[in-house]
Amino acid sequence: MEKIVDQEAAFQARIDAGEKIEPKDWMPEKYRKTHIRQISQHAHSEIVGMLPEGNWITRTPTLRRKVGLLAKVQDEAGHGLYLYSAAETLGISRDELFHQLHIGKAKYSSIFNYPTMTWADIGAIGWLVDGAAIINQVMLTRTSFGPYARAMVRICKEESFHQRQGYEIMLTLCEGTPEQKAMAQDALNRWWWPSLMMFGPRDAESPNTEQSVKWKIKRKTNDELRQQFIDITIPQAEILGITVPDPDLKWNEERQHYDFGEIDWDEFWQVVKGNGPCNKERLQARNDAWNNGAWVRNAARAHAEKRAEKERTAEAS
Amino acid sequence: MQKNERKKKEPQKQANLFTNYTIITNQYNMKGNPIWEVFIRSKNGLEHRHVGSLHAEDAKMAMENARDVYTRRQEGVSIWVVESKHITASNPSENGEMFDPAKDKAYRHPTFYDLPDELEHI
Amino acid sequence: MENKNKSLIDYLLILGDNSLILGHRLSELCGHGPSLETDIALTNISLDLFGQVRSYFQYAAELTGGEATEDTIAMKRVDREYRHTWLVEQANKDFAYVIGRQFLFDAFHLPLLEQLVNSKDEMIAAVAAKSIKESRYHLRFSSSWMERLGDGTQESHQRMQTAINDLYPFTYEFFEETATEKIMHEAGIGANLKTIETTYRQTIKDVFAKANLEIPSAPPRKTDGKKGIHSEQLGFILAELQYMQRAYPNMTW
Ligand SMILES: [Fe+2]
Numbered sequence: 001m002e003k004i005v006d007q008e009a010a011f012q013a014r015i016d017a018g019e020k021i022e023p024k025d026w027m028p029e030k031y032r033k034t035h036i037r038q039i040s041q042h043a044h045s046e047i048v049g050m051l052p053e054g055n056w057i058t059r060t061p062t063l064r065r066k067v068g069l070l071a072k073v074q075d076e077a078g079h080g081l082y083l084y085s086a087a088e089t090l091g092i093s094r095d096e097l098f099h100q101l102h103i104g105k106a107k108y109s110s111i112f113n114y115p116t117m118t119w120a121d122i123g124a125i126g127w128l129v130d131g132a133a134i135i136n137q138v139m140l141t142r143t144s145f146g147p148y149a150r151a152m153v154r155i156c157k158e159e160s161f162h163q164r165q166g167y168e169i170m171l172t173l174c175e176g177t178p179e180q181k182a183m184a185q186d187a188l189n190r191w192w193w194p195s196l197m198m199f200g201p202r203d204a205e206s207p208n209t210e211q212s213v214k215w216k217i218k219r220k221t222n223d224e225l226r227q228q229f230i231d232i233t234i235p236q237a238e239i240l241g242i243t244v245p246d247p248d249l250k251w252n253e254e255r256q257h258y259d260f261g262e263i264d265w266d267e268f269w270q271v272v273k274g275n276g277p278c279n280k281e282r283l284q285a286r287n288d289a290w291n292n293g294a295w296v297r298n299a300a301r302a303h304a305e306k307r308a309e310k311e312r313t314a315e316a317s
Numbered sequence: 318m319q320k321n322e323r324k325k326k327e328p329q330k331q332a333n334l335f336t337n338y339t340i341i342t343n344q345y346n347m348k349g350n351p352i353w354e355v356f357i358r359s360k361n362g363l364e365h366r367h368v369g370s371l372h373a374e375d376a377k378m379a380m381e382n383a384r385d386v387y388t389r390r391q392e393g394v395s396i397w398v399v400e401s402k403h404i405t406a407s408n409p410s411e412n413g414e415m416f417d418p419a420k421d422k423a424y425r426h427p428t429f430y431d432l433p434d435e436l437e438h439i
Numbered sequence: 440m441e442n443k444n445k446s447l448i449d450y451l452l453i454l455g456d457n458s459l460i461l462g463h464r465l466s467e468l469c470g471h472g473p474s475l476e477t478d479i480a481l482t483n484i485s486l487d488l489f490g491q492v493r494s495y496f497q498y499a500a501e502l503t504g505g506e507a508t509e510d511t512i513a514m515k516r517v518d519r520e521y522r523h524t525w526l527v528e529q530a531n532k533d534f535a536y537v538i539g540r541q542f543l544f545d546a547f548h549l550p551l552l553e554q555l556v557n558s559k560d561e562m563i564a565a566v567a568a569k570s571i572k573e574s575r576y577h578l579r580f581s582s583s584w585m586e587r588l589g590d591g592t593q594e595s596h597q598r599m600q601t602a603i604n605d606l607y608p609f610t611y612e613f614f615e616e617t618a619t620e621k622i623m624h625e626a627g628i629g630a631n632l633k634t635i636e637t638t639y640r641q642t643i644k645d646v647f648a649k650a651n652l653e654i655p656s657a658p659p660r661k662t663d664g665k666k667g668i669h670s671e672q673l674g675f676i677l678a679e680l681q682y683m684q685r686a687y688p689n690m691t692w
């Protein structure tokens with residue numbers, strides 16, 4: 001018992017000193033579990049996030065938009081792959097993580113349970129959702145677990161074009177016809193609050209924050225990150241000439257931050273619990289892809305085994 | 318004929334509490350599929366560096382996957398893939414005996430040797 | 440001059456539409472593949488194809504003049520004006536269809552590009568020179584999956600053979616020379632479909648043998664995609680492809 005306490009103290013000291021933890025290093029069980037949960041949730045968000053945007057790939061208004069969106073959604077598959085790989089270093093398989101997702105046990109970012117109705121939604125997602133994700137991900141490049149931090153560095157590098165693409169889509173709409181601008185405003189209206197919810201519950205309702213700060217999974221609290229997002233996003237909306245759907249939004253000279261209205265936490269928890277507009281469709285799509293692909297994965301395995309067998313007999317003779 | 322054909326087993330269906338589709342448990346390889354480590358030379362003259370990992374059933378597939386996943390932005394001119402299980406890694410709990418003994422061998426470094434400042438080309 | 444341009448534009452459509460419609464079919468799969476790795480790989484192919492489309496159509500727009508752009512050409516024609524072959528518009532019924540369709544197209548596309556790099560038309564030659572490397576990789580990718588599925592499990596073998604049986608009869612159309620292709624070939628701009636066919640047959644033979652698959656003996660399907668006669672699937676493809684341009688005409692995106 002004593003020994004574990006010492007080990008944990010030494011472990012924490014390494015993190016405090018800014019050292020990275022690598023997969024084979026000793027780590028408290030809780031550190032391992034928390035990381036598996038957090039990294040896989042993050043990975044699930046990347047691949048479930050492909051669905052609402054993927055929905056528009058075949059309908060982009062131009063070819064230029066098509067290659068941009070395709071490349072973006074493809075990047076998200078890559079992000080999922082990097083993150084599942086990072087989780088796998090902790091001794092859990094990608095298949096097991098998929099299983100947790102498919103049975104509805106694992107969580108992913110709730111924002112992807114909202115529908116993409118119009119082309120402007122693709123702009124709004126890139127601008128707001130990728131924007132919010134980037135704030136989180138930049139922070140995570142300095143997290144204590146080495147494979148997670150390295151995946152984040154790679155992801156942040158790729159992510160930078162996503163938000164620019166989204167904003168450019170919005171800008172083009174806002175500089176377009178009144179109909180286009182209305183489409184952009186409507187998208188902002190629908191995506192604004194869910195974007196703010198992406199940072200998670202209020203600090204007071206977020207019991208894991210303290211531990212996460214200790215392990216450098218978090219360097220800022222949910223509320224701090226949310227405030228940071230609002231402060232940088234409002235001026236961007238002003239350039240577009242559209243407004244966020246919050247009557248209480250006001251610059252606070254004293255705080256040097258925007259004040260904003262109350263988030264509908266009931267909606268937040270309802271969507272987390274699975275009652276969002278598209279939760280079922282998203283899980284259905286992931287399950288379908290998995291089930292339809294089973295015979296393909298089996299074939300690849302069988303083929304590889306046949307090959308290996310052939311090589312063995314060729315060597316033996 | 319195929320020894321490892323998981324399809325042959327009766328599929329174990331597990332009702333999903335969350336939605337109404339079925340999860341076929343033996344479609345999941347819980348022990349994990351072969352993982353490959355990917356190393357990329359970003360340009361000639363530089364060494365290959367580890368960039369990440371992926372899943373593949375054989376070397377050919379690993380090479381193609383590595384190309385598609387890790388060189389989409391002109392990241393490389395050469396790829397190595399190696400199945401993770403073939404890598405032998407040092408054990409962090411032995412880091413003391415493995416790496417600390419090198420710490421006090423300052424004489425291996427040029428600054429250990431005192432030479433006059435005016436001396437050149439050495 | 441007028442006439443020559445007309446044939447050239449027509450030829451660019453024949454070249455570009457195959458890549459457009461196949462790229463579209465592949466793009467439907469993004470996020471729905473059997474593994475993340477295959478998802479990423481198929482999207483790469485789709486992106487390569489759309490890149491080719493843009494080059495062909497930008498050139499065609501320039502030749503057409505007026506209001507024409509790559510997008511009006513891609514998205515504002517009516518069904519009868521599309522010039523792709525039937526093979527590429529076949530649906531993603533399962534992964535075997537995706538791979539079979541890709542392989543059959545690649546086996547034709549690569550030797551086509553190998554000829555077009557020598558086209559007397561500099562633009563076409565330049566597009567072909569860029570595309571040829573992409574196509575070489577596509578063929579490598581699709582061939583290795585043909586082998587994997589053809590010589591994998593019993594189920595995969597059956598699915599692969601079924602897909603090929605359905606798709607192969609559409610490929611004869613590649614080699615039926617239209618009037619436009621004849622003019623372009625004689626002008627040294629277009630390819631000689633006869634010699635392509637020889638290379639194509641050899642690739643099919645080699646890969647099918649390795650993949651443990653039989654070359655279907657079914658007779659050619661009587662299709663005229665290059666003349667603008669398409670299957671019933673095209674209308675649905677266009678409903679998506681053209682949706683924005685039709686619903687919100689004359690806007691900038
Ligand atoms: Fe991402």
Ligand SMILES: [Fe+2]
Nearest residue numbers: 076130159162
């Ligand atoms: Fe992103």
